[in-house]
Structure formats: structure tokens, C-alpha cells
Amino acid sequence: MNMETTTQALNSQAAASDITPQAPVIEARNLDLTFQTNDGPVHALKDVSLEINKGDFVSFIGPSGCGKTTFLRCIAALEQPTGGALMVNGMTPDEARRQRAYGYVFQAAGLYPWRSIAKNIKLPLEIMGYSKAEQAARVEQVLELVELAGFGGKYPWQLSGGMQQRASIARALAFDADILLMDEPFGALDEIVRDHLNEQLLKLWARTDKTIGFVTHSIPEAVYLSTKIVVMSPRPGRIHDVIDSPLPKERPLDIRDSAEFIEIAHRVRDGLRAGHADD
Ligand SMILES: Nc1ncnc2c1ncn2[C@@H]1O[C@H](COP(=O)(O)OP(=O)(O)OP(=O)(O)O)[C@@H](O)[C@H]1O
Numbered sequence: 001m002n003m004e005t006t007t008q009a010l011n012s013q014a015a016a017s018d019i020t021p022q023a024p025v026i027e028a029r030n031l032d033l034t035f036q037t038n039d040g041p042v043h044a045l046k047d048v049s050l051e052i053n054k055g056d057f058v059s060f061i062g063p064s065g066c067g068k069t070t071f072l073r074c075i076a077a078l079e080q081p082t083g084g085a086l087m088v089n090g091m092t093p094d095e096a097r098r099q100r101a102y103g104y105v106f107q108a109a110g111l112y113p114w115r116s117i118a119k120n121i122k123l124p125l126e127i128m129g130y131s132k133a134e135q136a137a138r139v140e141q142v143l144e145l146v147e148l149a150g151f152g153g154k155y156p157w158q159l160s161g162g163m164q165q166r167a168s169i170a171r172a173l174a175f176d177a178d179i180l181l182m183d184e185p186f187g188a189l190d191e192i193v194r195d196h197l198n199e200q201l202l203k204l205w206a207r208t209d210k211t212i213g214f215v216t217h218s219i220p221e222a223v224y225l226s227t228k229i230v231v232m233s234p235r236p237g238r239i240h241d242v243i244d245s246p247l248p249k250e251r252p253l254d255i256r257d258s259a260e261f262i263e264i265a266h267r268v269r270d271g272l273r274a275g276h277a278d279d
Contacts, residue, residue, distance in 0.1 A: 023090055025179060025211045026052040026075055032083030033070060043236035044070045045081070050230065050239060054178075057205055057212045059222035060230045061268060063276065067237025068215040072181050075213065076104055088179070100128070102179035103172030107187055109164040111156040111171075117143075118152030121171045128175060142170040145204055162186075162193040166200070173208075182214045186221070195253055198224055202251060219272075220256055223247075223264045231271035241271040 031048040034041045044067045052058050060068040073079040074086055077093035088096035096102070111120045118139045125135045143149050146166040156164055165185055172180060186194045198221060205212055216222050222229050223245070231241040245264060247255065255261055 022054055024051040024087075025054050025056075025089060026050070026213070027087045028071075028074075028084065029086075030084035031071075031074065031081050031086055033067070033074065033079060033081045045074070046236035046238050048084070048237070048239055050242070052211060052213065052228070054211055055209050056228055057202075057214065057226050058228045058230060059214045059216055059226040060232060061216055061219065061222045062232030062237065062240075062272065063234050064217075066232040066234050068232060069183055070237065072104075072183055072213055072215060075179075076102060076181055100175055100177055102181050103175065103177045105165075105169050105172045105180065105182040105185045107184045109156070109161075109168040111164055111167060113156050115155075116152065117148070117154050117156065117159070117167045117170075120156070120167065121152075121174050124171065125174055130175075138174050138176075139170075142173045145173060145208070146170045147200060160193075162189055162197055165189065165197065169201075169204075178211060180210045180212045182212065184215050184217065187217065194218075194221070199253060201225065206249060219265050219268050222268060223261055224251060224253075224256060229264070229268055231268055233274075234276060240274060241267070243267055243271075 028048050028050045031045055033045040034043045062068055074081050077097040089101050121139045122135045143152055146169050148166055186197050227245050229243040233240040
């Protein structure tokens with residue numbers, strides 16, 4: 001095969017792979033979850049169907065108690081659905097958890113106060129049996145990613161709330177899972193800090209190509225961050241609308257003043273209102 005034909009063959013292979021649809025990273029089909037409580041059954045999720053593809057940044061927005069956290073916890077195999085099907089990387093959530101498919105960032109940073117930032121980040125790596133050298137290398141790498149290089153020796157109380165939340169993101173990134181699940185990570189922070197962390201998170205996402213599932217109550221945050229916005233309606237949590245964002249991947253903060261941004265924000269708000277009216 002001469003050089004030209006080789007190039008042509010490679011080009012056509014590339015073209016073919018461009019059009020070959022990739023299997024979704026997360027696929028929910030008619031997912032249902034009812035909690036049995038002392039006060040009777042609580043129907044938290046109803047008939048939730050959703051596909052999340054590699055590299056998507058998906059935000060879940062909806063009123064309190066509509067099942068956003070529950071859905072994230074199902075993906076992480078922390079809750080068992082009572083109906084429907086859920087696949088993560090083509091596996092059951094439990095298998096995916098065993099393969100360390102995701103890192104999870106909680107509402108509160110949840111750092112151990114008696115461990116330095118570096119030692120907090122190392123904890124999951126120690127449990128997974130990484131060598132000391134590998135632990136140190138990964139800590140350096142993820143601290144760099146969240147712009148906390150040089151802070152590994154500090155203790156959580158020596159860091160601001162925003163820095164602590166970044167440290168907890170670093171901990172979730174440490175074992176390089178493809179999926180990052182984030183449950184209202186910036187909910188407790190003031191707006192300016194939140195804006196800054198939103199910008200940093202977008203850059204981190206662009207650099208690492210992770211698939212992110214992100215729970216928020218903030219419409220601007222959802223629109224600014226996401227490639228896909230899932231609007232949920234009150235209990236039992238259902239998907240009211242799924243918005244594929246037309247915004248470019250590169251997003252300066254002032255994109256929030258653009259007509260396109262405002263239009264998507266309106267659609268989310270209308271969805272939230274209509275969801276309430278469904279009751
Ligand atoms: N382990 C549990 N046992 C019983 N009920 C539960 C459990 N976990 C959640 N629920 C109930 O399921 C519903 C959905 O809860 P979930 O935390 O997923 O909502 P949410 O949309 O994340 O709410 P918020 O925005 O307030 O964080 C709520 O009514 C909640 O009380």
C-alpha cells in the first residue's frame with residue numbers, strides 16, 4: 001500500500017469511527033425508586049430515562065426532594081432502583097463501582113481535619129493499594145488540576161471554603177475515574193467564589209474530558225456549566241425537560257449576558273414552573 005492509499009484508508013477509518021455512535025456512558029431506562037419508610041412508601045424516582053455520553057457535562061436541576069441526589073446515588077450504586085434498568089460504562093452500577101468508574105464530590109467538602117490536604121487526597125489511593133510513589137505523583141497532579149499546587153501540606157482549616165471544595169474535587173479526581181459525580185458542590189459558597197469555581201471546573205473538564213453529572217439549584221450555574229440540562233419535576237421525580245445546550249464549549253463568564261444564554265435560562269425556568277404545575 002503506498003503512502004497515499006494508507007492515508008486514504010486511515011481517513012476513511014477515522015470517518016467511520018466519527019459516525020459510529022458510541023455507547024452511552026450512563027443509560028437509564030424507565031428507572032423507578034420507591035423508598036420504604038416507617039411513614040409508608042416514598043416514590044423518589046418515576047420512569048426516568050436518560051442517556052449521558054462520554055464528555056457530557058450534565059446538570060440536574062429541580063425542586064427540593066425531586067430525586068436529584070437519589071439519581072446520582074443510583075449511578076454510584078449507593079441506592080438500589082426498584083424498577084427499570086441502569087447501566088454505567090455498559091455495566092451494572094455495582095460492577096462499575098468495583099472498577100472505580102467514578103469519583104463523587106459531596107455537598108460538604110468532607111475533608112478529615114486531622115489529615116493534611118495531601119493526606120486527605122491520598123486516602124482513597126491508600127485504600128486502593130497504590131504505591132507511595134504513585135500516591136505522591138497523583139497528589140501533585142490533581143492539586144495542579146484544581147489550582148492548589150503547594151497547598152498539600154496545609155490542613156483543611158487553613159483553607160477557605162472554596163479551596164476546601166477544590167481539595168475535595170482533587171480527592172475525587174485522584175484515581176482518574178472517567179466519571180465525576182458532583183452533588184451541589186458549590187451550594188454553600190458565596191456567588192463570587194462560586195463563579196470562580198465554575199470557571200475553573202469548566203477548564204478542568206475541558207482538559208480532562210471527564211463525563212460530569214452535577215446537581216444544582218442554580219439556573220445560571222446549570223446553564224453556564226452544562227452541555228445538557230435535565231429539568232426534573234417534584235416528587236415522584238420525573239424528567240420534565242432535557243435541554244442540549246447550543247453554547248460553545250469555551251465559555252467566558254460574560255456569556256451569561258448573551259441572548260442565547262438568557263433564552264436557555266428561560267426555558268429552564270419555564271420547565272421548573274411547568275413541573276410544579278404537573279402536580
Ligand atoms: N434513604 C432514604 N430513605 C427514605 N427516603 C429517602 C431516602 N433518601 C431520599 N429520600 C426521599 O426521596 C426524595 C428525594 O430525595 P433527594 O435527596 O434525592 O432529593 P433532591 O432532589 O436531591 O433534594 P435536594 O434538592 O433538597 O437535595 C425525598 O423525598 C427524600 O426525603
